[in-house]
Amino acid sequence: xxxxxxxxxxxxxxxxxxxxxxxxxxxxxxxxxxxxxxxxxxxxxxxxxxxxxxxxxxxxxxxxxxxxxxxxxxxxxxxxxxxxxxxxxxxxxxxxxxxxxxxxxxxxxxx
Amino acid sequence: xxxxxxxxxxxxxxxxxxxxxxxxxxxxxxxxxxxxxxxxxxxxxxxxxxxxxxxxxxxxxxxxxxxxxxxxxxxxxxxxxxxxxxxxxxxxxxxxxxxxxxxxxxxxxxxxx
Numbered sequence: 737x738x739x740x741x742x743x744x745x746x747x748x749x750x751x752x753x754x755x756x757x758x759x760x761x762x763x764x765x766x767x768x769x770x771x772x773x774x775x776x777x778x779x780x781x782x783x784x785x786x787x788x789x790x791x792x793x794x795x796x797x798x799x800x801x802x803x804x805x806x807x808x809x810x811x812x813x814x815x816x817x818x819x820x821x822x823x824x825x826x827x828x829x830x831x832x833x834x835x836x837x838x839x840x841x842x843x844x845x846x847x
Numbered sequence: 848x849x850x851x852x853x854x855x856x857x858x859x860x861x862x863x864x865x866x867x868x869x870x871x872x873x874x875x876x877x878x879x880x881x882x883x884x885x886x887x888x889x890x891x892x893x894x895x896x897x898x899x900x901x902x903x904x905x906x907x908x909x910x911x912x913x914x915x916x917x918x919x920x921x922x923x924x925x926x927x928x929x930x931x932x933x934x935x936x937x938x939x940x941x942x943x944x945x946x947x948x949x950x951x952x953x954x955x956x957x958x959x960x
Contacts, residue, residue: 769948778950778953779948781948784947828891832948835881838891840890
């Protein structure tokens with residue numbers, strides 16, 4: 737198993753600003769994933785973050801809006817840039833071993 | 848491409864009765880199937896998985912699921928539901944060659960006392 741610490745757990749942000757979410761894993765993992773869960777919706781994969789290479793983004797998500805860092809095998813950040821109310825969601829990081837483990841999520845509200 | 852369908856938005860059962868949450872999937876390769884549960888203001892918790900082997904898999908909190916290849920289904924079951932099982936349940940699938948998960952829309956389970 738893997739224990740994932742994600743912070744902040746929640747934040748309220750002004751539109752036009754940026755928020756960086758941190759994800760720390762208690763073991764070294766090759767791949768980390770960032771998901772978005774919009775209110776009342778399921779989870780959608782934003783991007784896959786591998787250490788030492790650029791993140792791979794899913795359709796509908798771009799690096800300028802969601803820049804990701806992966807400086808080592810236990811840590812990643814996701815930045816939500818130039819936020820609008822439509823970005824209000826829960827953002828979750830995940831690692832995959834045999835099964836995927838998730839952080840507690842960051843509940844973001846943009847006002 | 849891969850996808851998951853959870854046909855029921857909500858499932859309501861009385862405590863002590865059997866609970867079933869339905870899931871069907873589509874994947875091009877070998878299916879790796881998962882169930883997760885989400886409690887309010889909490890992250891996703893892993894319940895169980897099917898990768899290979901016995902079609903009936905047992906997981907946490909007394910839950911089990913049956914893999915049916917011909918019907919491409921992976922229904923979650925619990926013989927006797929508890930009020931504390933009330934939560935949002937997600938079925939997920941990935942191709943055995945990839946770690947990216949696709950999630951169903953989720954099913955809200957309400958167990959009444």
